[in-house]
Amino acid sequence: xxxxxxxxxxxxxxxxxxxxxxxxxxxxxxxxxxxxxxxxxxxxxxxxxxxxxxxxxxxxxxxxxxxxxxxxxxxxxxxxxxxxxxxxxxxxxxxxxxxxxxxxxxxxxxxxxxxxxxxxxxxxxxxxxxxxxxxxxxxxxxxxxxxxxxxxxxxxxxxxxxxxxxxxxxxxxxxxxxxxxxxxxxxxxxxxxxxxxxxxxxxxxxxxxxxxxxxxxxxxxxxxxxxxxxxxxxxxxxxxxxxxxxxxxxxxxxxxxxxxxxxxxxxxxxxxxxxxxxxxxxxxxxxxxxxxxxxxxxxxxxxxxxxxxxxxxxxxxxxxxxxxxxxxxxxxxxxxxxxxxxxxxxxxxxxxxxxxxxxxxxxxxxxxxxxxxxxxxxxxxxxxxxxxxxxxxxxxxxxxxxxxxxxxxxxxxxxxxxxxxxxxxxxxxxxxxxxxxxxxxxxxxxxxxxxxxxxxxxxxxxxxxxxxxxxxx
Amino acid sequence: xxxxxxxxxxxxxxxxxxxxxxxxxxxxxxxxxxxxxxxxxxxxxxxxxxxxxxxxxxxxxxxxxxxxxxxxxxxxxxxxxxxxxxxxxxxxxxxxxxxxxxxxxxxxxxxxxxxxxxxxxxxxxxxxxxxxxxxxxxxxxxxxxxxxxxxxxxxxxxxxxxxxxxxxxxxxxxxxxxxxxxxxxxxxxxxxxxxxxxxxxxxxxxxxxxxxxxxxxxxxxxxxxxxxxxxxxxxxxxxxxxxxxxxxxxxxxxxxxxxxxxxxxxxxxxxxxxxxxxxxxxxxxxxxxxxxxxxxxxxxxxxxxxxxxxxxxxxxxxxxxxxxxxxxxxxxxxxxxxxxxxxxxxxxxxxxxxxxxxxxxxxxxxxxxxxxxxxxxxxxxxxxxxxxxxxxxxxxxxxxxxxxxxxxxxxxxxxxxxxxxxxxxxxxxxxxxxxxxxxxxxxxxxxxxxxxxxxxxxxxxxxxxxxxxxxxx
Numbered sequence: 001x002x003x004x005x006x007x008x009x010x011x012x013x014x015x016x017x018x019x020x021x022x023x024x025x026x027x028x029x030x031x032x033x034x035x036x037x038x039x040x041x042x043x044x045x046x047x048x049x050x051x052x053x054x055x056x057x058x059x060x061x062x063x064x065x066x067x068x069x070x071x072x073x074x075x076x077x078x079x080x081x082x083x084x085x086x087x088x089x090x091x092x093x094x095x096x097x098x099x100x101x102x103x104x105x106x107x108x109x110x111x112x113x114x115x116x117x118x119x120x121x122x123x124x125x126x127x128x129x130x131x132x133x134x135x136x137x138x139x140x141x142x143x144x145x146x147x148x149x150x151x152x153x154x155x156x157x158x159x160x161x162x163x164x165x166x167x168x169x170x171x172x173x174x175x176x177x178x179x180x181x182x183x184x185x186x187x188x189x190x191x192x193x194x195x196x197x198x199x200x201x202x203x204x205x206x207x208x209x210x211x212x213x214x215x216x217x218x219x220x221x222x223x224x225x226x227x228x229x230x231x232x233x234x235x236x237x238x239x240x241x242x243x244x245x246x247x248x249x250x251x252x253x254x255x256x257x258x259x260x261x262x263x264x265x266x267x268x269x270x271x272x273x274x275x276x277x278x279x280x281x282x283x284x285x286x287x288x289x290x291x292x293x294x295x296x297x298x299x300x301x302x303x304x305x306x307x308x309x310x311x312x313x314x315x316x317x318x319x320x321x322x323x324x325x326x327x328x329x330x331x332x333x334x335x336x337x338x339x340x341x342x343x344x345x346x347x348x349x350x351x352x353x354x355x356x357x358x359x360x361x362x363x364x365x366x367x368x369x370x371x372x373x374x375x376x377x378x379x380x381x382x383x384x385x386x387x388x389x390x391x392x393x394x395x396x397x398x399x400x401x402x403x404x405x406x407x408x409x410x411x412x413x414x415x416x417x418x419x420x421x422x423x424x425x426x427x428x429x430x431x432x433x434x435x436x437x438x439x440x441x442x443x444x445x446x447x448x449x450x451x452x453x454x455x456x457x458x459x460x461x462x463x464x465x466x467x468x469x470x471x472x473x
Numbered sequence: 474x475x476x477x478x479x480x481x482x483x484x485x486x487x488x489x490x491x492x493x494x495x496x497x498x499x500x501x502x503x504x505x506x507x508x509x510x511x512x513x514x515x516x517x518x519x520x521x522x523x524x525x526x527x528x529x530x531x532x533x534x535x536x537x538x539x540x541x542x543x544x545x546x547x548x549x550x551x552x553x554x555x556x557x558x559x560x561x562x563x564x565x566x567x568x569x570x571x572x573x574x575x576x577x578x579x580x581x582x583x584x585x586x587x588x589x590x591x592x593x594x595x596x597x598x599x600x601x602x603x604x605x606x607x608x609x610x611x612x613x614x615x616x617x618x619x620x621x622x623x624x625x626x627x628x629x630x631x632x633x634x635x636x637x638x639x640x641x642x643x644x645x646x647x648x649x650x651x652x653x654x655x656x657x658x659x660x661x662x663x664x665x666x667x668x669x670x671x672x673x674x675x676x677x678x679x680x681x682x683x684x685x686x687x688x689x690x691x692x693x694x695x696x697x698x699x700x701x702x703x704x705x706x707x708x709x710x711x712x713x714x715x716x717x718x719x720x721x722x723x724x725x726x727x728x729x730x731x732x733x734x735x736x737x738x739x740x741x742x743x744x745x746x747x748x749x750x751x752x753x754x755x756x757x758x759x760x761x762x763x764x765x766x767x768x769x770x771x772x773x774x775x776x777x778x779x780x781x782x783x784x785x786x787x788x789x790x791x792x793x794x795x796x797x798x799x800x801x802x803x804x805x806x807x808x809x810x811x812x813x814x815x816x817x818x819x820x821x822x823x824x825x826x827x828x829x830x831x832x833x834x835x836x837x838x839x840x841x842x843x844x845x846x847x848x849x850x851x852x853x854x855x856x857x858x859x860x861x862x863x864x865x866x867x868x869x870x871x872x873x874x875x876x877x878x879x880x881x882x883x884x885x886x887x888x889x890x891x892x893x894x895x896x897x898x899x900x901x902x903x904x905x906x907x908x909x910x911x912x913x914x915x916x917x918x919x920x921x922x923x924x925x926x927x928x929x930x931x932x933x934x935x936x937x938x939x940x941x942x943x944x945x946x
Contacts, residue, residue: 118728118833161673172671174680175648190920196829197861198645199898200634200684202905202913202943203925207647207680211673228730255591257701298771356669360591388670425672432675440675447663451932452676458931459924470675 015100018057022078026060026102029070033061044083044103047090048150049435050349050405056083056097061105065181065189065220071104072218072464073187079462084218086127086153090160091352092433094213098468104218106155112136113221121178121195123223126155133224142226145170145261148429149338155219160431161211165334168254168387169261169293170227172429177210181221185460195223208455213431214466216459230293234303235262235327238315239285243267243370243382246286247363249310250386254359256309258302262291263387264334267370270341270381274333277340282333283317288386289334291327334383341381341394348379348396351408355419356390356428365422369393369415376407390428417442432470440471488573491530495551499533499575502543506534517558517576520568521623523822523878524907529556529570534578538654538662538693544577545691545937546660552935557691559600559626563633564825565906567686571941577691579628585609586694594651594668596696599628606697615699618643618734621902622811628692633904634684638807641727641860642734642766643700645902650683654694658933668696681928686904687939689932703766707776708735708800711788712758716740716843716855719759720836722783723859727832729782731775735764736860737807740843743814743854747806750813755806756790761859762807764800807856814854814867821852821869824881828892829863829901838891842866845884851877863901890915905943913944 018026026034035041036058045055062068068084075082081101088095097103109125110132116122117140124133131151133144148157148164156162158180163172170176179193182205192205209216240246243265250263266274271284288310292302307318321327342350357365366382373380373393384391393415395408416426416439426432426439441449449471456473457463463473491499499507508514509531518528535541541557548555554574561568570576582598583605589595590613597606604624606617621630621637629635631653636645643649652666655678665678682689713719716738723736739747744757761783765775780791794800815823830838839855846853846866857864866888868881889899889912899905899912914922922944929946930936936946 116831116833118724119831120728121831161677163671163673167671171648174671174677175644184920184924188920190924191918192921194893194898194916195831195896196863196892196898196901197832198634198636198640198647198829198863198901200636200827200900200902200904201898201909201916202684202922203928204634204647204677204680204684205917205921205924207677208928211675211677228728230730251591255593255701257703295771295774297774298768301768301770354673356671358589358592358594358668359670360589390669390671419669420667423668425667425669425674427673428669428671429673431673436674443667443674444678445664447657447661448665448678449675451657451663451678454931455676455681455928458927 016080017100018080018102019078022074022080023058025074026058026071030060035059044085044105045095045097047088047093047095049091049093049433050351051093051096051434054096054098056103057100059103059105061108063108065183068104068106068183068218068220069187069189071102072183075102075464076186076462079464081464081467082218083466084159084214086156087129087151089150089152090156090433091430092435094160094431094433094469096434106220107153109220115140116195117142119195120226121223122226123221124154126220126222127153129153130157137226141229143229144224144226146173146176149335154222154224158210158219158222159212159214163429165262165264165385167385168263169259173210174207176225177206177222178225179223180206180209180219182209182217182219184217185462185465193223213433213469215456215469216465232296232299233291233293233327234299235289235291235321235330236303237287237289237319237330238310239283239287239317241285241314243286243366244363245313245315246288247366247386249288249313249315251359251362252309253306254387256305258305260290260302260306260387261293262289264289265382265384265386265391266333266337267382270337270383273340273344273381274336277343278332278336280333289330337383342396345379345396347399349399350394350396351405351412352392352394353412353415354392354427354430355415355424356388357419357422357424359389361422361424362386362389365418366391368418372411372414376411378404378408388428389424434469437471489553490573491553491575492551495547495553496531498547499531499544503533508532517578518568518570520561520563520566522564522566522906522908523824524566524569527569527571529576530573532576532578534581536581538656541577541579541656541691541693542660542662544575545656548575548937549659549935552937554937554940555691556939557632557687559629560602560624562623562625563629563906564903565908567633567904567906567942569907579693580626582693588613589668590615592668593699594696595699596694597627599693599695600626602626603630610699614702616702617697617699619646619649622808627695627697631683631692631695632685632687636902638735638737638858640858641736642732646683647680649698650679650695651698652696653679653682653692655682655690655692657690658935658938666696686906686942688929688942689938705769705772706764706766706800707772708762708764708794708803709776710760710762710792710803711783712756712760712790714758714787716759716839717836718786718788719761720839720859722761722786722788724832724835725782726779727860729778731778733763733775733779733860734766735762737762738855738857738859738864739806739810740855743810743856746813746817746854747809750816751805751809753806762803810856815869818852818869820872822872823867823869824878824885825865825867826885826888827865827900827903828888828897829861830892830895830897832862834895834897835859835862838895839864841891842888845887849880849884851881861901862897907942910944
């Protein structure tokens with residue numbers, strides 16, 4: 001078993017400094033959009049992970065693919081690391097500048113390049129966030145379903161193969177990216193994919209870049225599938241006597257083929273946290289939040305099927321919501337769970353797991369993980385995209401308390417080994433980053449990781465694209 | 474524009490002979506399952522494409538991943554080409570042994586390794602065909618939807634990123650392969666993916682191998698998503714006054730978000746051909762074959778929606794089928810179209826196109842292609858997975874008639890350029906093989922193809938895995 005990387009021990013290799021000639025050239029190209037101010041650099045040397053801030057040497061704010069290509073071309077010439085930065089919401093240390101270098105900020109690349117409502121596709125610049133996209137396409141009766149919680153950039157979501165609450169019905173970024181514009185490690189611009197829904201033309205470069213965490217190139221534009229807004233949407237909360245009962249209801253729903261659009265678990269700790277923060281007055285027991293999309297009749301049918309099987313498993317206190325306002329209230333619980341959970345123990349940081357298993361194994365891993373968590377004495381809460389077999393157990397550890405952190409990391413590692421033994425994955429949706437490099441070897445095997453390394457070296461021979469992430473070279 | 478490869482001019486590079494030491498070692502390992510008989514070699518040097526038979530030097534019949542690894546290890550040692558062979562139903566010259574070498578036949582690898590009905594997953598050996606799989610899982614109330622027409626092997630379907638009639642609802646092999654066992658170019662065995670429905674753990678090696686046409690390694694086992702057999706299935710034929718009207722109905726169906734499971738076009742020539750062959754007595758006009766999956770009420774609702782919009786476009790003579798027997802009769806037309814079409818002109822070979830465009834562009838490319846085809850004087854027919862924006866126009870050319878073939882290839886090339894201009898692809902589902910190498914450069918650009926080459930060289934430095942396909946090195 002490979003230990004997770006202790007977040008206080010970053011694998012700092014010898015940093016590769018930005019030479020004055022390169023800095024001068026960046027300043028010439030970017031003018032005021034090039035910054036070496038400490039505050040700016042520090043803001044770009046952190047994400048939502050508990051790793052210590054590890055700033056890049058310089059930050060450039062890009063407004064176009066050409067800007068990114070200019071920065072990467074200079075970096076390639078000087079063999080300096082390049083780290084793409086969207087909204088900074090990644091969770092596994094993806095953005096730490098462990099070898100220094102230049103942060104390529106794409107947050108100002110917010111253009112909807114082209115909306116083709118008649119084809120259910122859109123091309124956006126990498127800095128467009130999912131909320132911006134959904135605001136801008138709503139008038140056309142369309143939506144983009146991938147919802148990782150954070151209002152992440154679509155470039156970042158592609159880079160980490162994000163998913164979230166709707167993946168059980170609509171898939172993840174893996175299924176919903178049709179094509180990309182990428183700046184390669186040499187600064188060249190390539191396009192992958194087309195706007196056709198399918199293709200058998202050559203290697204699937206699109207899906208090679210989706211989930212590559214910035215280690216093969218910088219994604220500057222993303223072409224996405226869109227969906228017609230469903231004719232009817234209905235959401236429900238249902239309370240269960242135990243996590244096991246909630247998970248059994250989920251498993252049966254999936255196994256019956258009900259096309260449920262969202263199926264989220266909150267454990268009693270998460271419910272307590274959102275109650276405390278948002279005064280929702282929810283009954284404090286494990287609960288599922290579900291959503292159904294379709295025609296009015298179809299939604300009714302799905303909802304009745306799930307209600308019947310949930311009731312048999314002790315599910316009760318169904319609360320239904322059909323208007324957007326009622327649904328927003330119900331979903332507040334889920335969307336606020338992350339920050340509400342952290343506020344259970346002020347001054348704490350979270351150690352968050354991300355395992356995903358085949359649906360039939362979900363009860364086994366969740367029950368065992370809950371037993372471990374209850375025994376360890378640390379505060380924790382669970383939220384999960386259980387329809388996918390994916391859940392997050394967040395341990396709350398006191399900032400700077402090495403012993404507590406060690407307990408949490410040890411339990412996290414045990415959970416990963418359990419997930420792998422159950423034919424699942426160490427990361428359902430957050431990626432490998434710095435934190436899970438050891439787990440990747442446990443899961444994929446040394447041969448598969450060696451193959452990933454070969455691809456990396458072939459496409460980025462100077463190892464400048466987000467070096468030190470996913471694996472070490 | 475890059476011309477398609479004339480099928481009479483195979484790019485034979487200097488063949489790389491199987492040295493006696495390797496042949497001896499293969500015979501020792503495989504015994505009677507190693508053959509150099511001309512008939513066996515010729516059977517392994519052809520596919521459904523019009524390329525001339527180009528046999529490998531030796532054929533080995535594998536029964537396990539270890540058998541494949543043994544053959545590839547020897548081939549790697551002696552730098553001899555390896556071509557994986559399933560059922561021989563590929564269409565673009567994938568199986569031609571243009572550099573000689575060893576054909577690794579996996580057709581005897583027919584084990585269902587593990588069915589996990591409770592997770593809707595199955596792992597099969599590469600030689601299991603889609604029909605065998607569906608027979609073996611039917612009792613469990615499950616099915617695997619990807620249906621490329623031919624009873625292809627699932628290893629081959631993964632290798633060519635196949636799709637077919639159900640892709641509009643269920644996706645292609647891209648979306649339905651969860652993991653693979655692969656013998657790499659050095660003879661090592663790796664696993665990609667897990668049985669979890671999603672993962673963000675490292676590069677997506679699964680999707681790199683799906684569609685790699687045997688050029689990166691040999692797929693020996695495939696883990697697939699399965700689906701519960703729908704509660705209700707309804708199929709319908711609808712006749713239209715023109716191809717344009719049929720395509721408009723398709724476009725509106727997709728744009729409205731109707732979850733249609735199959736939506737196939739037959740032009741009047743295809744209808745005539747199946748009538749002549751199978752005495753179906755169908756009205757000889759362009760027609761759509763549609764299928765709806767869901768609950769009884771859901772299917773009824775979908776069918777009513779589509780019938781209403783088809784009627785507005787002049788669709789008539791709806792013929793519905795709800796029992797399996799009635800459905801089989803309707804689908805006979807589609808499934809027999811390929812061979813029925815060929816029999817329109819005995820002694821002919823077909824030149825088949827495979828473009829796929831964004832759905833809104835489908836009428837434009839189909840109307841232009843029909844005009845070209847009508848003007849050229851060659852017999853032709855059209856069948857299409859039009860719900861995906863994908864169709865096949867098959868020109869019938871006299872065997873050995875170079876002038877006719879040139880006309881057909883020229884029109885095929887024009888259609889590809891049109892598809893690319895409409896942001897589509899030269900290959901929706903058949904792959905690149907030998908035939909479309911030039912088109913791939915037109916579509917993806919030299920930079921993206923160079924990236925594919927880099928990946929190929931990194932994973933197969935001796936260029937032994939199906940060399941000379943997709944691109945030349």
